[in-house]
Amino acid sequence: MSYLEDIGSYFLMLKRTFGSFTKRSVLKELILKEIDDLIIGSLGIVAFISFFVGGVIAIQTALNVDNPIIPKSLIGFATRQSIVLEFAPTFISIIMAGKVGSFITSSIGSMRVTEQIDALEVMGINSLNYLVFPKIVALLFFPFVIALSMFLGILGGLVAGVYGGFTTLTDFTTGLQDDFDTFHLVYAFIKTFVFAFILATVPSWQGFYMKGGALEVGKASTNSFVWTSVLIILTNFIITQLLLSS
Amino acid sequence: MIKIENIRKSFGDEEILKGISTVFEKGKTNLIIGQSGSGKTVMLKCLLGLFQPEEGYIYYEDKAIQEMDEEQQRHLREEIGMLFQGGALFDSMTIEENVMFPLRMFTKKKKTEMLARVNEVLARVNLEGVNRKYPAEISGGMQKRVSIARAIVNNPKYLFCDEPNSGLDPKTATVIDNLIQEITHEYSITTVVVTHDMNSVMEIGENIVFLKNGKLVWQGNNEDIFKTDNKDVTDFVYSSDLFKKIRDIQIEEQ
Numbered sequence: 001m002s003y004l005e006d007i008g009s010y011f012l013m014l015k016r017t018f019g020s021f022t023k024r025s026v027l028k029e030l031i032l033k034e035i036d037d038l039i040i041g042s043l044g045i046v047a048f049i050s051f052f053v054g055g056v057i058a059i060q061t062a063l064n065v066d067n068p069i070i071p072k073s074l075i076g077f078a079t080r081q082s083i084v085l086e087f088a089p090t091f092i093s094i095i096m097a098g099k100v101g102s103f104i105t106s107s108i109g110s111m112r113v114t115e116q117i118d119a120l121e122v123m124g125i126n127s128l129n130y131l132v133f134p135k136i137v138a139l140l141f142f143p144f145v146i147a148l149s150m151f152l153g154i155l156g157g158l159v160a161g162v163y164g165g166f167t168t169l170t171d172f173t174t175g176l177q178d179d180f181d182t183f184h185l186v187y188a189f190i191k192t193f194v195f196a197f198i199l200a201t202v203p204s205w206q207g208f209y210m211k212g213g214a215l216e217v218g219k220a221s222t223n224s225f226v227w228t229s230v231l232i233i234l235t236n237f238i239i240t241q242l243l244l245s246s
Numbered sequence: 247m248i249k250i251e252n253i254r255k256s257f258g259d260e261e262i263l264k265g266i267s268t269v270f271e272k273g274k275t276n277l278i279i280g281q282s283g284s285g286k287t288v289m290l291k292c293l294l295g296l297f298q299p300e301e302g303y304i305y306y307e308d309k310a311i312q313e314m315d316e317e318q319q320r321h322l323r324e325e326i327g328m329l330f331q332g333g334a335l336f337d338s339m340t341i342e343e344n345v346m347f348p349l350r351m352f353t354k355k356k357k358t359e360m361l362a363r364v365n366e367v368l369a370r371v372n373l374e375g376v377n378r379k380y381p382a383e384i385s386g387g388m389q390k391r392v393s394i395a396r397a398i399v400n401n402p403k404y405l406f407c408d409e410p411n412s413g414l415d416p417k418t419a420t421v422i423d424n425l426i427q428e429i430t431h432e433y434s435i436t437t438v439v440v441t442h443d444m445n446s447v448m449e450i451g452e453n454i455v456f457l458k459n460g461k462l463v464w465q466g467n468n469e470d471i472f473k474t475d476n477k478d479v480t481d482f483v484y485s486s487d488l489f490k491k492i493r494d495i496q497i498e499e500q
Contacts (some may be wrong), residue, residue, distance in 0.1 A: 020316075021349055110337070116335075119334040123323055
């Protein structure tokens with residue numbers, strides 16, 4: 001019963017988020033600030049993780065492919081497929097659920113605890129539109145983060161594969177181009193948009209409706225990470241079934 | 247003027263407000279007092295429209311808040327200033343941005359005009375030279391004053407204060423009390439203060455509403471409260487040793 005109430009309040013939150021808009025000039029500033037906090041502020045960690053995980057994928061593929069019949073170009077192929085289909089869109093989103101999601105929940109939760117949300121409501125401001133809508137708009141730029149992750153992941157694979165002596169540049173690039181299906185990119189970016197929406201709204205919901213004090217803000221942040229990750233994994237499964245299994 | 251008619255509010259099976267009726271007059275500091283759990287904050291939140299009472303009406307001038315549509319309620323809230331218990335200043339904004347916030351949201355003033363008004367109200371609450379600081383960089387008393395400045399910057403018709411003295415030393419608390427009263431008289435605002443601080447009652451209690459267990463049991467001013475023989479009120483007023491001693495001295499002098 002409690003889960004049904006939670007689902008209901010999540011959708012009611014979405015309805016209120018898109019109603020009674022904040023003044024345009026203020027909203028513009030809020031969106032730019034959120035882009036800075038949520039997107040620009042995440043580029044460093046995403047770049048670091050993507051580059052090295054790309055390298056690890058290439059090395060592990062090389063080490064597990066010791067049959068001389070299998071061409072070395074498989075290293076580039078496997079790196080591309082792993083990164084484009086799953087690592088960049090799904091696992092970077094889960095990492096972002098930890099970084100961005102916890103930030104969103106704790107910042108909105110702290111505002112709830114210190115009556116800042118009440119202050120907005122008393123002033124007649126739609127607090128959900130003021131707080132959540134700019135985050136949704138900012139996370140529309142999330143696909144750029146994922147595109148960067150794809151590029152750096154493949155680059156990491158190339159550097160580790162070629163300079164680690166596991167393959168040649170020609171073999172790796174041949175593998176990258178082998179059997180390339182552009183729909184895989186479409187699929188990855190469709191997933192990314194859905195995950196971006198989950199990333200913006202689920203942590204916001206956790207923070208906005210939390211009750212209690214500082215300890216509960218911490219608990220809400222943890223719950224936010226858990227539920228955002230679970231939803232990302234579930235929607236990943238559903239989207240993959242719908243788009244790739246036919 | 248705010249008029250309340252027979253409001254009732256429950257949470258689950260527990261009735262918090264049990265049919266309260268009263269009037270909060272314009273240009274006066276109206277105090278809601280009572281012990282913890284008496285329903286003061288719930289009454290304040292009903293006045294603010296944050297809680298909807300199950301029964302009764304709350305009139306702002308001659309219009310009941312329950313009969314206002316969404317647009318009218320939003321317009322009413324633009325005329326309300328609120329001083330929260332913890333200040334409720336926005337952490338991510340400077341003092342200047344905090345005070346300017348209602349002007350940015352609800353007016354079409356130019357930045358220079360808004361800045362002039364911000365400096366005017368900050369000077370009014372005796373705070374100058376803190377414009378660029380963040381709330382975390384100033385003291386609790388200063389935060390309360392910034393909160394008052396933010397509450398009055400857009401010339402509100404109604405000012406609500408929730409425990410304005412909590413967490414403050416007695417001297418700063420008196421400064422805040424006096425500031426609230428001065429502003430109320432100066433701008434002819436209808437001010438409603440929720441408090442359980444007897445010093446505030448003595449300093450600024452021009453119209454006092456005493457609540458007990460969700461009922462209004464006494465109403466008067468800060469002179470009447472020391473003369474009343476209402477047992478609930480006297481138990482509350484003379485619960486501290488200081489006030490007991492004052493009463494004993496008064497009796498001896500008589």
